[in-house]
Amino acid sequence: MKKDIHILAIETSCDETAAAVVKNGREICSNIIFSQIDLHKLYGGVVPEIASRKHIEKINQVIEAALQEAGMTLDDLDAVGVTYGPGLVGALLVGVAEAKAIAYAKNLPLIGVHHIEGHISANYIEHPNLEPPFLCLVVSGGHTHLVCVRDYGKYDILGRTRDDAAGEAYDKVARAIGLGYPGGPKIDRIAKEGNPEAIVFPRAHIEDSPYDFSFSGVKSAVLNYINGCRMKGEAFQPADVAASFQKAVVDVLVGHSMRAVEEYKMCRFAIAGGVASNSALREGMKKACRERQIEFFHPSPVFCTDNAAMIGAAAYYEYRAGTRHGWDLNAVPNLKLGERYTERR
Ligand code: KG4
Ligand code: ZN
Secondary structure, three states, X not given: OOOOOEEEEEEOOOOEEEEEEEEOOOEEEEEEEEEOHHHHHOXXXXXXXXXXXXXXXXXXXXXXXXXXXXOOOHHHOOEEEEEEEOOOHHHHHHHHHHHHHHHHHHOOOEEEEEHHHHHHHHHHHHOOOOOOOEEEEEEOOOOEEEEEEEEOOEEEEEEEEOOOOHHHHHHHHHHHHOOOOOHHHHHHHHHOOOOOOOOOOOOOOOOOOOOOEOOHHHHHHHHHHHHHHHHOOOOOOXXXXXXXXXXXXXXXXXXXXXXXXXXXXXXXXXEEOHHHHOHHHHHHHHHHHHHOOXXXXXXXXXXXXXXXXXXXXXXXXXXXXXXXXXXXXOOOOOOOOOOOOOOEO
């Protein structure tokens, strides 16, 4: 019988200090997330210096809690997986240094994981039937990528944002409406009471790059609309603005994704990343996939936003493919998907 593989996974790329124990890439033994959102709220966004400091303070407690919840000790582990990029360098360094220390002390394989590969792999956790190939739209605060997952660990990027990430646009629009940080979930909530047809905001299409995105235009259009109302002394309806903005973003995300699904003749489609928990996006994708008889996958909200379970899922497939990083593994803030860190132990 094949031996079970238990991986301790660590994620500290932005403002969540997270650790998890994952069995065979798909089974969650524990998933601990310490969110720093309340700290950063005061500043209207993530403050990198504060994020690093908080990670240092919390990382050992979070790992201890993850082992405890799994009913394990460090001696029960088979490998340590950690996000080493992309992300905030000071924040990433905390997780990478911690993972190296544990792997060194316990003589365990060390596996560096790409953060987006983690987001995509979040879909494996609750869908035992999901296997590559499939298309995945990764939409988060830092990324908007349309990815063809050819096989485990093998990715082709079909399109990406030319400017703001989808989540970034949500956060900036929410701030302009006066909803606070992080804005995505707040826009999602108030948009339910608004009219998505109230205001027509632009949908960007990039010539010659049908799968690339641009959200700075729609963001500026919303800001101009709000400023225009204020200058005229007119009140605007936050719910209508939120619903109309959301519709413009979702229309583009669904449109690009379905075009790719058709062109690449895919029968499975998944979404991932923080914005993948958006209710309008989920509904829009579900409907579009149903119409095309394509299987649609999305993680539960807790696995959409940053967490370590998704890193454990990705680390397992890297482990199986033989990926082993050396003690010189470093944080790579602008790491590209599919790019391999060449040093091997
Ligand atoms: O994946 P994530 O936790 O971090 C990054 O890797 O960036 O994503 C965070 C982003 C934030 O921009 C947040 O506003 C957005 O995901 N988000 C949402 C929702 N929940 C989180 N955006 C729209 N609707 C939501 N329900
Ligand atoms: Zn993320």
